[in-house]
Amino acid sequence: MSGYLSAQLSILCLNIIIAYAIFLPAASGQLNLGAGGFAIIGGYLGGWLNSDFDGLGLAMQLSIPLAALATAAIAFLLSFPILRTRGVYMVLATFAFAEVVAGIVLNLEVVGGAAGFPVDGHADLSVLAPICVMVVVSCFLLMSTRFGLAMRSVHDDENVASLFGVNVHWVRVAAFTLGGLLGGLYGALYGHQYNYIEVQNWNVMFSIYVLLYVLLGGTQSPFGPLLGALFFTVVPELLRSFGAAVGSELIADGRFAIFGALIVLMMAFRPEGIVTRTMLERLMGRGAREKGAT
Amino acid sequence: MLLLQQIVNGLMLGGVYVMVAVAFTLTIGMLNFLNFTIPALFMLAAMFFWATLGGGFGSGFTNLLNHWVPQSMHWVVAAGLALLVAILASLLIERFTYRYMKTRFGDATEHAIPLVSSLGFLIMFEHLVIMTWGTDPLSVNSPFGTATIKVGGLLFGVPQLLSLVFSIAIVWVLHIMLMHTKTGRALRSIAENPDTALMLGVDVQRIVPLVYVVTGGLCAIAGILFAINYRTVGPYIGDQVATVAIAGMVLGGLGNIWGAIVGGLIVGLLEVLSTYWFGADIVKVPVWGLLLLVLIVRPSGLFGHATIGKGKF
Amino acid sequence: MTALLSLQSISKRFGGLTVIDDVSFNIERGTRSALIGPNGAGKTTLFNLISGVYPIDHGSIVLDGRDFADIPAHRRGGYGLSRSFQNIRLMPHLSTVENIMLGQHARSSTIGMLAPLGLWRNRWVREAEQLLADAGLSTFPGQVVADLPYGIQKRIEVVRALAARPKLLLLDEPAAGLNPAETDELLKLLESISAQGVTLLIVEHDMHFVSRLCQQVVVLNFGRLLFQGTPAAARRDRAVLDAYLGSDHAA
Structure with missing residues (x-):
């Protein structure tokens, strides 16, 4: 495998993992603009646990899962205050959370502050790919359980869900915490992939992009984030190489402008995202319907 | 005295935040829409202001400008262009956000559709500017320089002072319009409930674009004042200013214009004072920490809806 | 009594x-x-x-x-206790069967929350399909309810409430x-x-x-x-x- 291809696939794996971190809360009705906050916590914790010189010097097999779990624990504790907010207030609260985390880490000398932090252990594609597959499979499984059904019900109508026995508060807490777990996992893996992290990697724009490509893919089914991440990773890369091939810097530089325009058009004409339940049913449910008709 | 000077500086900085915070609070109060294109409009106006004065449109445009307009009036053309482009962009945004706000299912994420498309616009405009003028900070040939006045040992920057006075005056005019004109009443009825307003004969499709025009105008003025004050512009200035302005808006209470003024001044003060006491690196923590705290403990803001703004307005 | x-x-x-x-x-x-x-x-x-x-x-x-x-x-x-609503309050983005399975929710245990529903036809799915068949609605199991006509949705609401037994x-x-x-x-x-x-x-x-x-x-x-x-x-x-x-x- 060429270096270019494996680098691109690594990015794809990471983007898919963070997409599911935002998808799980979104599927239960929470718009989380705090992806950057979770990534910073996971990334720096993973790096610090792994570092021989500044940190505990744990092996990568320990530092990555521990960082993810610790991020989940922080997300769990944070979910109680943050889930008191609704709608736009929640968007703002998660956004503020990410900024506070960035501000604190920027001032933590033990992890290098603004200069960034080197991570020792290297996780290449052979580590990322299996983890990514595991994440995707688990999310598909999770969404097919009664818990997944409860999440989607809370998204659609939390009052009615509650009257049918769904414990709305705990479903929301669980979705937020699982989002934190995957966000932390993403951050730790990112640190170990690139062996160097800095807060600027995960600024506001990062959180915005993740939320946008998850919504672009669609939050009605677990295919959505997969497609969103694929789209977000591959299309800019295609535009870049196409721009290079025809010698046009405009196309290469304009790929994010095109992404923004796509989001606007998508929200105007198909706000549920690319993958909808109706579409999946048309693609896959034909057999079931014919069987039902007989 | 040094502390007092810092307080003055904080209030001056707050002046820029105030106008952007008012733009935010206006769309959220009227249309229940957190408009993330505001940073883009602000930045577009500042960039156009710079480009007119600094040759950003190429030598042909500069020659034309020099030929037709006396040197001392160039800034008027620049400001006019900036205002025009921000308002036109804002009207374009209206077509893709408010027009599509009809809810179909009433589920938890549907109300965020305009917010998401406004993020799309933000990315689009920022990258269009980056494609045209790059990411480097650009220096503005300000017609006003760095004049200062000294009152009792305190230093006031003239442009800063002007912008603070200017923004409060504009908000005051806005407030008078909202409270006492027919259009203002129509706007307030839309803020209460768009469907009822429609039934009562308010021409929602004609009045709503007005909110966007005002938003664009406020952002443009703020952008121009920013360019004059700080004399450095770049594609990311919108993000930096708007994120703090959002904090100011939340502090004052969503939809409350006088709250946005006080909130904007408070965050300006907070930013300058925490830089003074704790250093520049830590600035984010108090501003965003305060915002998080307010959102969780008292989401209606420090002043609530009732005390200052009489409801939303 | x-x-x-x-x-x-x-x-x-x-x-x-x-x-x-x-x-x-x-x-x-x-x-x-x-x-x-x-x-x-x-x-x-x-x-x-x-x-x-x-x-x-x-x-x-x-x-x-x-x-x-x-x-x-x-x-x-x-x-x-179970109920239906004056205005249809089905979950618009769930399929008919999934709406019925939401009705069953109160009967499942905490562990049951993590049992996959859609992968194979377990007892919850079979029961939901049976309830739909009994109500004469078996033609629409996989359909997203937002796409169904009003009269059908109205009856699905009753069946959903019934699924709570x-x-x-x-x-x-x-x-x-x-x-x-x-x-x-x-x-x-x-x-x-x-x-x-x-x-x-x-x-x-x-x-x-x-x-x-x-x-x-x-x-x-x-x-x-x-x-x-x-x-x-x-x-x-x-x-x-x-x-x-x-x-x-x-x-």
Whole structure:
């Protein structure tokens, strides 16, 4: 495998993992603009646990899962205050959370502050790919359980869900915490992939992009984030190489402008995202319907 | 005295935040829409202001400008262009956000559709500017320089002072319009409930674009004042200013214009004072920490809806 | 034998307005009752109080010997209560079968939360499909409900409420907006539900429908209990007639 291809696939794996971190809360009705906050916590914790010189010097097999779990624990504790907010207030609260985390880490000398932090252990594609597959499979499984059904019900109508026995508060807490777990996992893996992290990697724009490509893919089914991440990773890369091939810097530089325009058009004409339940049913449910008709 | 000077500086900085915070609070109060294109409009106006004065449109445009307009009036053309482009962009945004706000299912994420498309616009405009003028900070040939006045040992920057006075005056005019004109009443009825307003004969499709025009105008003025004050512009200035302005808006209470003024001044003060006491690196923590705290403990803001703004307005 | 549902002098105020004022009545096991009254009488509010959407200010609600005072809405399903809604409140982005499976939710254990539903046809899926088939709705299992016609959605709501295997089923205007053929279908469905031993309490404006289905009516007016008895007796009752004529003049 060429270096270019494996680098691109690594990015794809990471983007898919963070997409599911935002998808799980979104599927239960929470718009989380705090992806950057979770990534910073996971990334720096993973790096610090792994570092021989500044940190505990744990092996990568320990530092990555521990960082993810610790991020989940922080997300769990944070979910109680943050889930008191609704709608736009929640968007703002998660956004503020990410900024506070960035501000604190920027001032933590033990992890290098603004200069960034080197991570020792290297996780290449052979580590990322299996983890990514595991994440995707688990999310598909999770969404097919009664818990997944409860999440989607809370998204659609939390009052009615509650009257049918769904414990709305705990479903929301669980979705937020699982989002934190995957966000932390993403951050730790990112640190170990690139062996160097800095807060600027995960600024506001990062959180915005993740939320946008998850919504672009669609939050009605677990295919959505997969497609969103694929789209977000591959299309800019295609535009870049196409721009290079025809010698046009405009196309290469304009790929994010095109992404923004796509989001606007998508929200105007198909706000549920690319993958909808109706579409999946048309693609896959034909057999079931014919069987039902007989 | 040094502390007092810092307080003055904080209030001056707050002046820029105030106008952007008012733009935010206006769309959220009227249309229940957190408009993330505001940073883009602000930045577009500042960039156009710079480009007119600094040759950003190429030598042909500069020659034309020099030929037709006396040197001392160039800034008027620049400001006019900036205002025009921000308002036109804002009207374009209206077509893709408010027009599509009809809810179909009433589920938890549907109300965020305009917010998401406004993020799309933000990315689009920022990258269009980056494609045209790059990411480097650009220096503005300000017609006003760095004049200062000294009152009792305190230093006031003239442009800063002007912008603070200017923004409060504009908000005051806005407030008078909202409270006492027919259009203002129509706007307030839309803020209460768009469907009822429609039934009562308010021409929602004609009045709503007005909110966007005002938003664009406020952002443009703020952008121009920013360019004059700080004399450095770049594609990311919108993000930096708007994120703090959002904090100011939340502090004052969503939809409350006088709250946005006080909130904007408070965050300006907070930013300058925490830089003074704790250093520049830590600035984010108090501003965003305060915002998080307010959102969780008292989401209606420090002043609530009732005390200052009489409801939303 | 005690009544299945027993309301003891319950009251509810919203701000200064008393919406439910000292209402008491019992619903016997296995019966079919209707809750009727002019618009604004507090019928839906009473349903919301029984199912726990709002807390009551005063009085007690007892279902099958269990006082509901400290039981939150999401746990009342577990004690044998289920309901439908005046305006269709199906989950628009879930399929028909998934909506029915939401109805089963209160019956599943904590561990059951993590059992996959869609991968193979386990007992929950089979049961949901069976319920749909019994209601004559088996043609739409995988369809997203937002894409289905109104009459069908209305019946799916009833089936969803039934999936909780309730002792008491509260139906809020199940026949509203249905054409005569659909109303007949619904009537058959409700009779078969009742035959399985489920107690029915419905809010309904269509008095013809009520007298075909119900043995008992409870009449509310301005949040107060006006009458309780058979549909035939209600039609002869002076106070009930006044309340309805008054509302007819106002409308």
